[in-house]
């Protein structure tokens with residue numbers, strides 16, 4: 258159900274509160290995507306710009322990339338398939354969207370480069386919205402990749418250099434882009450957001466702003482909340498407009514819209530700090546990670562309308578197995594220096610396969626690609 262509109266007395270940083278107040282203007286109301294945008298990405302007060310590292314075991318949350326280098330190894334295998342499909346070009350471009358602290362980039366390159374012909378250069382482009390993490394991801398790669406084999410650079414957007422062929426990868430990007438929250442009231446959808454007062458914010462409802470198609474479903478029970486992320490759909494349109502040949506692979510947690518409406522009537526918005534959901538997300542704005550499940554129905558529809566074709570839409574476990582995780586695991590287990598290290602490798606692989614239950618992989622081909630029958634529905638990961 259929708260959060261009760263009772264006031265909270267948050268201790269959110271004053272700079273952030275000021276910005277939210279300015280954004281809200283005289284109406285005093287902000288749709289929630291505007292709040293997420295400021296709280297996560299404001300260059301001065303955004304969570305992703307803070308001095309504390311948000312990602313990894315010492316941060317607030319970890320992703321599959323931090324769970325094991327096997328994740329990067331498996332993604333490298335998928336990237337290599339595209340390298341072959343493109344006819345083994347002398348320069349192979351990989352664009353990573355939202356590389357965070359650079360963990361995936363480091364592991365992917367470590368696994369990929371030894372497989373490439375010595376005459377091939379990998380152009381690795383880091384597209385990271387947070388200035389702090391853009392620096393961190395570039396620094397994580399310093400001295401890691403042989404400059405004769407890999408050219409690493411940062412870009413403001415996937416579209417910066419115009420159309421290209423190659424491999425686009427984004428892990429847990431789409432759950433972190435600003436999302437809107439809609440609430441069902443008296444048979445209609447309303448916008449859920451914040452009323453920003455002089456010293457505090459509180460949940461509030463306003464008229465529904467413009468939404469791109471597809472149309473919203475008839476609102477079910479009163480109070481049900483649905484999150485949608487037009488900004489995530491825009492990222493897919495940008496891919497469709499610039500990726501000429503190759504593939505774009507998005508890994509993220511999420512569900513189809515009917516599953517969200519039935520299984521998560523309160524919505525899926527979560528604020529996480531130190532690996533735990535926080536009790537009062539509004540009190541932690543600017544200091545906690547904010548995310549929502551990806552609405553795969555809307556995302557896939559946006560992809561189709563933009564001309565992208567699904568090569569696969571499967572659960573993370575199934576994708577990793579297809580990309581050769583079992584063989585990579587055995588290789589790494591054999592190379593372990595002790596039995597304890599081997600057990601750790603195997604446990605990390607188990608976590609990748611069974612600990613990311615709602616994670617799905619959307620593997621897209623650019624407009625005009627000839628694609629064999631795509632997969633239909635992701636199989637849930639076994640417990």
Ligand SMILES: C[S@@+](CC[C@H](N)C(=O)[O-])C[C@H]1O[C@@H](n2cnc3c(N)ncnc32)[C@H](O)[C@@H]1O
Nearest residue numbers: 320322355356357384385386387428429430433
């Ligand atoms: C949840 S983190 C995931 C980081 C990394 N991919 C991983 O798997 O560890 C989301 C990342 O996406 C970045 N991000 C969000 N929106 C973005 C955008 N529009 N373009 C590029 N990066 C973005 C964030 O700054 C953050 O680094």
